[in-house]
Amino acid sequence: MVELTQIYMFIIIIVIIFISQPIFAKEQELLKGFTATPDSSVKSFQPLLSDSLGNYSFGFVRVDQTQLALAVIHVQSLEQVWIAGKSPLAKWSSDIRLLFNGSLVVSDKRVGVLWSSYTDGDRVWLSNTSNLLIESSGDQKLMLWQSFDFPYNTLMENQNFTSTMTLVSSNGMYSMKLGPDFIGFYAKYDANSNSDQGHLYFQHNPMEAKAQVMKGQGPIRAMVSPDGFLGMYQNGSTPVDVLPFSSFQQPGKGNRRVRLEPDGNLVGYYWARSSWLVDFKLISNQCDLPSSCGPYGLCQPGKGCSCLDNRTDYESGQCVTGENKLSNDNFCQTKYGILRRTGVELPNKEIMAYTIMSSLEKCESTCEQKCTCWGAVYSNTSGFCYIIDYPIQSIVEVLDVTKMGYFKVRAGHGKDNTLVGLWVGLGLLCGLVLLLLGVGGMYLYKRENRGVKGYVEEDGMNGGVGPYKNLGTSSFKSIELSER
Structure with missing residues (x-):
């Protein structure tokens, strides 16, 4: 009976040891001649190599469902701690092959070599610190390549x-x-x-x-x-x-x-x-991040984010069109609007170059004349003029109204074609209506033989279209259009 109990205990211990062993990847080293291809049934990660403790694993990672990366991951969290080439290498396909012939090589049957370690080693193994290593054989086992260097x-x-x-x-x-x-x-x-x-x-x-x-x-x-x-x-x-x-x-x-x-x-x-x-x-500090509120966003310390123009709803998640925030431009060859804002400064002004100028107008003029300038921030007290030669990112709100911003916003870019077509159609329709009204007006004019002056005096109206200050509402204060 005692012997039977000991046998049961031995079996239980063996099972526990087996279960406790890393099962995420079977291999703990790759030797010359090793090859592997992506498995179409794998949804996220295909393990090929494990460290001795089972904390880290090396293999194929699916990226955006259709692409492939070669990576080292932390097993329990699936966090990627290293990626070969720093980007997806290819599509997840049976045409892709990983081999070790002295070098780790990822190749495509149609394209050829996509990535290589360019070594002449004998084994690949993964350390307990997630370092992927290629070593030569022999008594000293020289390290020829390691992922920690890349x-x-x-x-x-x-x-x-x-x-x-x-x-x-x-x-x-x-x-x-x-x-x-x-x-x-x-x-x-x-x-x-x-x-x-x-x-x-x-x-x-x-x-x-x-x-x-x-x-x-x-x-x-x-x-x-x-x-x-x-x-x-x-x-x-x-x-x-x-x-x-x-x-x-x-x-x-x-x-x-x-x-x-x-x-x-x-x-x-x-x-x-x-x-x-x-x-x-x-x-x-969140406002010290380079684009904490996105392009043309306004970071308000302790309050959150809004848009520089004070009109766009930040909840939409976008203060400007995609073209304004992603690509550079030559402002001497494109239309753009001017956005001005007081009480603002750059989040990284301490490390930005500046020029001392005597006035805001000179600071703005310097940016206006520079084709690659996206904007400028000026301080009336110090005279510091910061020229922004990259697409406008988040600007920080400050209580000091002597700090002013001048920003270029490209006009007419990034609009949805459907909306453009709709506005064009509405414009044509409005033109047709105005034409009919004009014809009808001429007919009534001749029929009644009354002058325009009579209508004006009767209605108590002044000549012209009304004073310019009617356009000076809050929605028009920060935007001025110009053509360059």
């Missing part, structure tokens, strides 16, 4: 971020890079822009409390510490700057990571057994 939008714990790397938000609009002595955040508002760097919208300089950045002593690097901070280093392990998280120096908080979000903010998280909890935000 981050996507995320930095994991103990992952070095160097001056040769870039974090890019999932929408492709924002990026994070290291300067000689700062962390820079850049926005690419115009998808057709030739500028690779983008527009600098936020800059963090080190406090240098314990160490200083020394010129000529090598580049700086950044790293997420297990102790709960984002550190900047130059030489050695002493940080030149520490950005503490909420859980700073609190052990046992689980895996940590930071991610560049689609709104341009850098946000830190730690894994709390069932979810990722926010632990840090680099930009704490």
